[in-house]
Amino acid sequence: MPLRKIIVPLTAAAAVLAVTATAAVLKAPATSPPASPQRLLAQHGPGAAIMIAAHRGYWRGAPENSLGAITQAVTHGAQIVEIDVQRTSDGELVLMHDDTVNRTTNGTGRVADQTLAQIKALRLRAGLGGGQAPVTDVTVPTLREAMQAVQRTGTIINLDKAWGYRDQIYDLLVELGQLDQGLFKGSAPVAEVTAFLDRDPRILYSHVVDDGNAGDIGAFPGRKPQAYELIFDRLTDPQIQPAAVVKARTTSRVWINTMWYGLAAGYTDEASLRDPALGWGSVVGRHGADMIQTDNEDLLGEWLKARARGQQWPVVPEGTVRVQAEDYSTAGKGVGYYDTDDTNSGGAARKYEGVDVGDNAGAIVVGWIRPGEWIRYDVTVPRTGDYRITARVSSPYKPAGRFTLDFGAQGVTAPVDVLTTTSHDAFTDQVVAEKRLSRGTLSFVLRIDPAAYQNFNIDYFELRRP
Structure with a gap:
C-alpha cells in the first residue's frame, strides 16, 4: 500500500482542538499573490x-464556522472558505451548520x-463539536463579522445553506x-437562479448539481x-460523465468535494493521503476538477505544489519508520495479537483475522478497540538512536482510551x-514517547489498558528521529 502523508505533531492544546480563536482581521500580505481569488475564479x-x-474553515485549529477557523484557513492556503449560514429569531x-446549536455550542x-x-451568549465547542468536545471561549460569529475578517485578503466566502437568505445577504x-x-x-431551478443573477452582474454563484438536476449543466x-x-x-x-464535465468547463469551473464518502464516488481526503490517485489526483486528472473542497487544505496545497514540480507525494522523511496499524504481525491469534x-468488525483489510480493521472515509484504521486487547508489530529500525514515537489517532470521546507500547x-x-479529536474521522498525531532504539529488527506490542474506557481509532505509528 502506498505511504500516507505525515501530519506534523500538534501541540497539546491544538491536538485537543481547544484553541481559543481570535477574531482579528487578517492583514494583507506584504507581497501580493500572483492572482487574486476573484481573478482565479474567473478562469476555467x-x-x-x-x-x-x-470546509467550514480550518476546524483543526479553531471551532468550525468560527472567525479563527476562517482566518486560519486562509493562512493554510485556501482561496475560498466555505461557511454555513442560519438566521436568528430577530433576523x-x-x-452555524446545523439548524440547532446543540452539536457545536454549550447550548441547546x-x-x-x-x-x-442569546446566540452570542453561547460558546463554541472545539473542532467539529459534539457533546464531549471541550468548550472554548469563542463565540458564534455573525456573517457580517465573518466577511469583515477577510475584507483585506480578497478571500472568497462560499455561502452554504444561505440560498433562502440571498436577498438579505446580497444587501x-x-x-x-x-x-x-x-x-x-x-440547486434551485435555473429560472429562479437566473432571476437572482440578473439582479446584479457582479453576483458570484456556484450551482450544485446531483443526479436530480444533472440537466442544469449548460442550461x-x-x-x-x-x-x-x-x-x-x-x-x-x-453529471460526472466526460461530456457533462466538458460542457461545464466550457463556461465555468468544476468544483468537487473530497471530505467524505458519497460526495465524489469514493474519492476522499483520507484516501488521497494514502495515494493521491485514490482521491485528489483522480478528481483533477480524470474528472476535470479545478476547485476542490477539503478538510485538509494545507496538505492539498502541498500535493498541488509537488504535482507542479513533478515530484512524488507523499514522502516519508528518510530515517522515519511508519507502521500502518493494519500491518500487524502475521504470527496469528495469541502470538501476533x-x-x-x-x-x-470492519473488514477493510485482513478480513479473515480477528483484529478489527475499518475504513474511515478512506483511512484504513484499527478500531473497535476493547480493554485488554493487544497487537504486535514487527519493524526494522534503520539506525541506533533516539526516536520520537507518535500515533495517528481519532476519537470524539473523552476519555477516549489508554494504551502503552511494550518494546520488550x-x-x-x-x-x-488518547486525545479527543472531536470525530472518528478527525485524525491527529499524538506523541507517545521519546525512546532510544537499537538498529535492527524489533517487535513492539500495543497493549490496551484493561481498566480504561476505550473508543478510538489508530491509523499508524511512526518512529522518527528528532
Whole structure:
C-alpha cells in the first residue's frame, strides 16, 4: 500500500482542538499573490489553476464556522472558505451548520428560535463539536463579522445553506463593499437562479448539481455560474460523465468535494493521503476538477505544489519508520495479537483475522478497540538512536482510551491517554514517547489498558528521529 502523508505533531492544546480563536482581521500580505481569488475564479477550462476551498474553515485549529477557523484557513492556503449560514429569531445572520446549536455550542435549541443576543451568549465547542468536545471561549460569529475578517485578503466566502437568505445577504455584501467576496450557492431551478443573477452582474454563484438536476449543466440562458459543484456517489452518474464535465468547463469551473464518502464516488481526503490517485489526483486528472473542497487544505496545497514540480507525494522523511496499524504481525491469534472475539468488525483489510480493521472515509484504521486487547508489530529500525514515537489517532470521546507500547527488553512506554479529536474521522498525531532504539529488527506490542474506557481509532505509528 502506498505511504500516507505525515501530519506534523500538534501541540497539546491544538491536538485537543481547544484553541481559543481570535477574531482579528487578517492583514494583507506584504507581497501580493500572483492572482487574486476573484481573478482565479474567473478562469476555467484546461490550464486553470486549481483552487482550494476549506470546509467550514480550518476546524483543526479553531471551532468550525468560527472567525479563527476562517482566518486560519486562509493562512493554510485556501482561496475560498466555505461557511454555513442560519438566521436568528430577530433576523440576524450567523454562522452555524446545523439548524440547532446543540452539536457545536454549550447550548441547546434551534437557531431560528433564539435572538442574536442569546446566540452570542453561547460558546463554541472545539473542532467539529459534539457533546464531549471541550468548550472554548469563542463565540458564534455573525456573517457580517465573518466577511469583515477577510475584507483585506480578497478571500472568497462560499455561502452554504444561505440560498433562502440571498436577498438579505446580497444587501449586506453591497453595504460592506464585498459583493466580489461572497460566492452564493444552491440547486434551485435555473429560472429562479437566473432571476437572482440578473439582479446584479457582479453576483458570484456556484450551482450544485446531483443526479436530480444533472440537466442544469449548460442550461443557463444568460449569465453562467462561476462554478458547477458536482455531487456524485457513482462514476455512472450523468453529471460526472466526460461530456457533462466538458460542457461545464466550457463556461465555468468544476468544483468537487473530497471530505467524505458519497460526495465524489469514493474519492476522499483520507484516501488521497494514502495515494493521491485514490482521491485528489483522480478528481483533477480524470474528472476535470479545478476547485476542490477539503478538510485538509494545507496538505492539498502541498500535493498541488509537488504535482507542479513533478515530484512524488507523499514522502516519508528518510530515517522515519511508519507502521500502518493494519500491518500487524502475521504470527496469528495469541502470538501476533489478542482480540476479544474472532470477528473483524470492519473488514477493510485482513478480513479473515480477528483484529478489527475499518475504513474511515478512506483511512484504513484499527478500531473497535476493547480493554485488554493487544497487537504486535514487527519493524526494522534503520539506525541506533533516539526516536520520537507518535500515533495517528481519532476519537470524539473523552476519555477516549489508554494504551502503552511494550518494546520488550527495551522497555515499556508510560500510559498514553488518547486525545479527543472531536470525530472518528478527525485524525491527529499524538506523541507517545521519546525512546532510544537499537538498529535492527524489533517487535513492539500495543497493549490496551484493561481498566480504561476505550473508543478510538489508530491509523499508524511512526518512529522518527528528532
